[in-house]
Structures are given as structure tokens and as C-alpha cells.
């Protein structure tokens with residue numbers, strides 16, 4: 001059966017390149033997401049380097065305005081859609097099934113499909129560099145700068161279609177994780193026994209599923225305006241550029257929570273572990289997350305206070321925005337309460353988690369200051385906003401992600417990341433981050449607009465900018481140390497064992513790296529912090545703490561088989577988008593070329609639908625996915 | 632749970648809901664937001680076109696009422712197809728699936744006719760004015776959804792012809808039905824807003840949206 005559904009025999013190998021191309025194992029897909037996103041993080045970081053080099057001194061001519069525009073546009077777009085989001089998805093993939101006691105996600109092939117669409121979509125957007133027409137209208141690409149008249153080159157088509165493609169990937173992934181978390185929890189794991197990270201993943205996924213269609217419509221309207229002569233944002237035909245702003249920010253504000261909630265989840269796992277006491281006020285943290293996810297839909301116009309929506313709209317959105325700061329503040333008190341009176345262990349994950357809290361407080365406070373619309377009139381489009389967004393997304397999301405990498409790396413590889421290098425990394429990042437971004441508050445309040453590619457002497461912005469650029473150097477060194485730490489620890493790191501942190505959640509009860517099937521026997525969850533309960537009882541009874549769960553007999557656990565159909569389908573889907581970008585001087589060639597992509601995707605879907613999830617004749621169990629991941 | 636994707640297994644899930652059914656429901660929620668944004672765009676630009684043709688000039692409400700009725704009938708046929716699948720009525724499965732697909736196809740035929748008369752005959756193209764842009768985009772996206780649904784139904788019909796549909800595979804039909812009914816409901820909303828309520832819209836002045844003369848910055 002399995003061999004008759006495709007041209008090629010169904011892949012059965014679990015090592016080598018082919019095994020990575022056809023994998024449906026959530027842990028391997030998590031590694032693919034993480035590695036890809038990290039490369040894009042470095043690219044975006046280098047783009048920021050160009051910006052900081054140019055702005056270090058006044059009247060600088062290192063790059064021209066056009067290059068500067070392209071660099072800040074791609075820096076932000078890459079950071080948000082190709083680094084932080086997929087990095088969070090890497091954690092969803094690796095951690096969620098392990099922490100809810102499942103053997104995989106609900107739809108393993110859909111999961112692989114999401115990754116390949118993301119990868120191809122990101123590459124598609126970056127081909128704009130090859131043709132020298134790089135997106136250059138900012139990460140929110142306001143109309144009508146984006147019209148053909150003002151942006152005649154193809155850069156914005158690459159931007160819009162690249163984002164459409166990656167949006168499809170995000171929605172597919174989010175659907176998968178929503179179903180997985182709702183439907184695949186181990187027996188005994190009620191909603192109120194789910195680790196906070198799982199809760200935040202669920203909320204993030206729901207936000208993704210509902211927010212992305214809105215930006216999809218905006219991007220489609222933009223693409224049609226640019227390519228098919230529609231009038232959505234064409235003022236001369238009565239179109240309204242403010243519609244783009246509404247569509248963008250109705251998506252854009254929930255997107256902010258899509259970027260930060262996973263990091264909040266990670267931090268909520270790490271703080272209790274390294275404080276040796278349960279999370280303070282677990283239900284309150286969860287409720288705060290739910291409130292944020294709901295209220296996040298009612299604040300979008302705080303990005304538009306200076307557009308002229310009128311006093312009523314500005315007042316309403318001021319109030320809702322100040323209200324949403326309440327559940328966020330509540331979480332911060334919960335985290336502090338968790339550490340209060342705990343026996344704190346300042347390992348690297350904990351340092352990054354505490355750094356997250358400190359920096360997020362600064363970002364949250366500046367956020368409240370531009371929630372007040374009269375105050376925002378002063379801050380709109382200045383470096384004050386740039387400072388704010390980097391405190392919440394760099395100090396927040398990226399610090400949370402690094403905390404998570406240090407925390408779960410031992411589970412993935414059975415090696416510890418070096419503590420010494422880790423501490424250097426943390427302090428360089430923490431100090432570098434503050435030197436880079438704190439002066440931006442002052443530059444902004446002194447009137448420095450964002451997005452300018454150079455500035456004259458005499459406005460008093462020189463010192464702030466020089467400091468920011470010097471801070472970048474520290475961040476750069478910090479990143480180099482981190483990369484070195486990863487490669488060094490993979491080979492020579494201290495062996496971690498299954499539970500190096502004495503952690504409370506299920507994933508630490510199995511061996512490191514986890515076997516392909518995760519759990520030989522699906523655990524029965526006895527409460528929040530299940531593994532702590534188990535260990536505490538063993539200690540109380542004077543027994544040794546149980547070791548990792550023994551591996552299953554080879555072949556005894558039936559797992560989904562590898563498949564190449566997700567790769568084929570993803571390739572077809574992205575080709576549809578790529579076809580729309582073909583420019584050979586004759587527009588109608590786009591349709592047949594896109595149609596070929598549609599055909600490939602259709603063949604992929606048919607092959608996929610006719611292929612059983614697990615090949616009946618395949619050998620199962622016994623091989624360990626983590627080995628491939630680690631070495 | 633290792634058989635996550637295997638449709639024909641009775642699987643234990645935390646909630647008791649089937650994975651694929653849950654996925655479909657959440658996806659429909661997502662699709663609601665897509666149509667919500669498209670419809671919002673249409674409503675924001677209602678009566679804002681500077682040049683004609685306007686809805687009042689070209690919308691043919693009687694004809695579209697017929698095509699709406701056809702689509703409603705297809706939802707009835709879909710219900711029958713699922714009922715026949717659950718009763719293992721092999722002849723009924725094929726007849727009702729084919730009927731659903733054909734009715735959907737007829738609806739698409741009406742849409743092609745509508746697009747053709749609006750554009751070639753009446754001169755409303757996608758770039759003519761805001762009405763053209765919003766109308767063709769909104770109804771075009773709905774038409775694309777119907778087309779996908781017809782392809783899905785025809786695929787099911789082929790499976791049914793091989794005798795592979797029955798009570799144990801009723802979920803395959805049910806999922807297509809969920810999608811089909813959703814697309815149908817979206818059309819009811821579009822028909823109400825665009826045709827029944829907005830069908831008499833004219834230009835900006837007549838609709839009372841702009842009072843006074845059209846600002847002179849706009850090209851005449």
C-alpha cells in the first residue's frame with residue numbers, strides 16, 4: 001500500500017539528509033525550526049549592524065538612504081516573522097508533546113508541511129536580495145507608500161507574497177498545536193494541570209489562527225492594488241490608506257502577544273524550577289494570559305493615535321490599552337512572588353528569565369506612557385518607540401527564548417550548555433542591550449525621528465547614537481559566544497542526564513534525548529508539577545528518586561512514518577506565490593507559472609491523502625530521534 | 632495516539648472530539664476572520680465609488696436570488712449525503728454527493744455569468760472603481776471557496792464510486808459538509824449585505840456619504 005501511493009518508495013530511513021527532508025517527528029521538526037530561525041536571527045542582527053554603523057556618527061555616508069530603508073525593513077520583518085515567531089514554534093514543537101505526555105502532535109505531516117512552507121516562504125522573500133529589489137517600506141508598510149507609483153520596484157511584492165506564504169505556514173502550525181493541546185493530553189492532565197508554557201502556546205495558537213486571516217486580506221488587497229489595478233488604497237479613486245492601517249494593526253497588536261506570550265510561558269517554567277517552589281498564583285497567571293489574549297483585540301488603534309481618528313476613538317483606545325497593562329503587571333508580580341522566599345539557583349536559564357522580567361518591566365512602562373494618547377503625540381515615530389519595541393521584543397521575547405534554549409538544550413542533546421560561557425553571554429547581552437536601547441529613549445524624547453538614515457550635528461543626538469552603536473558591539477560579541485557555546489557543548493558539554501534541573505514537568509521524566517516515541521508508557525498525570533509530586537513522594541518514602549523511563553522494546557510502539565508529501569505540497573504552494581513574482585516583462589506569464597505550482601500542490605495533497613499515516617510494514621520504535629538531532 | 636492521522640481508527644482523545652473535526656472547526660473560525668475582513672472592506676467602501684457603474688446600475692437581484700436558492704438546495708443535498716453515508720445507503724451516497732457538487736457547480740455557473748455581464752457587457756472591471764475592486768474580490772474569494780468545495784465533493788464522489796464510503800468513514804463526508812455549509816452561510820451574509828441591503832447604492836453623493844460637492848483634489 002505504502003509503496004503504491006507515490007513515485008518513490010516511502011522513506012524508511014532515520015538518518016541522513018533524506019530522513020530530515022521526510023521527517024514527521026515533532027522533535028526533529030523543532031530542531032529544523034530552531035536552526036532555521038536562528039540563522040535568520042543572525043541575518044537580521046547583521047542588518048541591524050548596518051543600521052548602527054550608519055547612525056553611529058552624524059552625516060554618515062556608509063550607506064545611502066535607499067539601502068538604509070531596505071535594511072530596517074528587512075531587519076524588522078526578518079526578526080518578527082522569520083526569527084522570533086519560528087523560534088517560538090521550535091519550542092512549541094519540541095516541548096508541547098513532551099510536556100503533555102503525548103507521542104507526537106495531532107497531525108505530524110501537517111507539522112512538517114508548516115515547516116517547509118515557512119522555509120520556502122522565507123527564502124522566497126530573501127530572493128529579493130538577489131534581484132536587488134529589497135522591500136523598503138518598513139515592517140508595517142503603510143499605504144500609499146506601497147503603491148506602484150511610490151514603490152515601482154518589486155520589493156513590496158516579495159514582501160507581501162512572502163508574508164502571505166509564511167502566514168499560511170503559521171496558521172497550519174497553530175491549528176495543529178491547538179488540536180494537539182486540546183486533544184492529546186495524557187490522562188489526568190486537566191486544563192488546570194497544564195504547565196504554563198502549554199497554556200501560553202494554546203493562547204498564542206488561537207491568536208495566530210484568528211489574527212493572520214486579517215493581515216492576509218490586507219496583503220491580498222495590497223498585492224492586487226500593485227498588480228491588478230484595484231483601488232483599495234488608491235486615494236484618487238476614493239480608497240483610504242487608513243484601511244490598511246486598521247487591517248494591519250487588527251492583526252499587528254495580537255501579533256505582539258504572539259511574540260511575547262511564548263516567552264512568558266518559558267519564563268513561567270524556568271522561575272519555579274530554579275526557585276525550588278511552585279509558580280506563585282498559577283490560576284492567576286493563566287487568567288491573566290486569557291484576559292490579555294481577549295483584550296489584545298481591542299487596543300489596535302493605539303498605533304494610530306496621530307492619524308486623526310478623533311477624540312472618542314483615541315480616548316477609548318487609551319483606556320483599553322491602559323487596562324491591558326493590568327494583567328501584564330499581575331504576571332510580573334506572580335513571577336516576583338515565585339522567587340520570593342525561594343532558594344534561588346542562578347544558572348544561566350534563570351539569569352535570562354530574571355533579565356526578561358527586568359527588561360520587560362522597562363518596556364511595559366514605556367508602553368503605558370504611549371498608551372496615553374496625548375503623550376503618544378510626542379512619541380509617535382520617534383526613537384522612543386524604537387526603544388520600547390526593543391525592550392519588549394529583545395529584552396522580552398529574545399531573552400525568554402535564550403532562557404528556553406539554555407533550559408531545554410540538555411533535554412534535546414543530553415549535554416549541558418557551558419555555564420561559564422553562558423554567564424558571559426548573559427551579562428554581555430544584558431549590558432549590551434541596555435547600552436544599545438536605553439539611550440534611544442532620550443534620543444526619541446529629544447525629537448529624533450525613527451527611520452531617518454542620517455542626522456546633522458547639533459541636535460544633541462550624537463552621544464545617544466554612539467552609545468547605541470557601541471552597545472551593538474557588546475551584543476555581537478555575546479552572540480558569538482553563544483554560537484561558540486552551542487558548538488562546543490554539542491561535542492564536549494557535560495553530560496546532562498534526564499533531569500539536570502530537578503524540574504517539575506513531564507518531559508524531564510524520560511531519557512535525554514527522548515526516544516522517538518517520547519513515552520514508552522503514557523504517564524498518568526497526578527497534578528500540576530506532576531514530576532515534582534513523584535519525586536517528592538519517593539524522597540519522603542526514603543526511596544531513591546526514579547531514573548528515566550526505560551526504553552520500549554524495539555517495534556513495540558507504532559509511530560507515524562516519514563513522508564515526502566509534505567515537502568512536495570509545500571514546494572507547490574510556495575511556487576504559486578513565486579510564480580506571481582516572475583517578471584519577464586509580460587504579466588500574463590505569471591498565471592501559467594503559478595498554475596504549475598498549484599498542480600504540484602494538488603499532486604502533493606492527493607499523494608498525502610492516499611498515504612496512511614503509518615506504513616503498515618515499517619519498522620517502528622527503538623530508534624532514537626534525538627541522536628540525529630544532537631550529533 | 633500514535634495513530635494521530637489515521638482517520639479510520641477509533642482513537643481516544645482528551646475531549647472525545649475527533650482530531651480532524653476539531654481542526655475543521657478551528658479552521659472555519661479562522662476562515663470567518665478572512666471573510667470578516669473582506670466583508671468589512673466592502674462595507675467601509677460602500678457608496679464611496681467616485682465613478683460608476685454603481686451597484687444600483689448593474690446588480691441583478693432576481694437572478695442572484697435564484698443562484699442563492701441553488702446554493703441553499705446544495706446544503707440540503709449535503710445533509711442527505713451525510714445521512715445516506717451514516718445509513719450505508721450506497722446509492723444515496725453517490726446521488727446526493729453528485730447532486731451537491733452539481734448544484735455547487737451551477738452556482739459557479741451563475742457567478743461566471745454574473746462576472747461576464749458585469750464586466751464585458753456593463754463595463755465594471757476590478758479596477759474601474761471601489762465597487763468593482765471590493766465586489767470582485769469578495770465574491771471572487773467566495774467563488775474560490777465554492778470551487779474548492781466542488782473539487783472536494785467530486786473527490787468524495789470518486790471514493791464513493793469505489794464503494795469506500797460508509798458509516799465507518801462518515802467523518803470524511805461530515806468534514807466536507809461542515810466546510811460546505813460554512814461556505815453557504817457566508818454567501819447568505821454576502822447576499823444580504825451586498826445585494827439586499829447594498830444593492831441600491833449609487834455614487835457617494837447620492838448615498839449621502841459625502842455631502843456637498845466632491846472635493847476638488849479628486850480627479851474628475
Ligand SMILES: [Cu+2]
Nearest residue numbers: 253256300303
Ligand atoms: Cu499594539
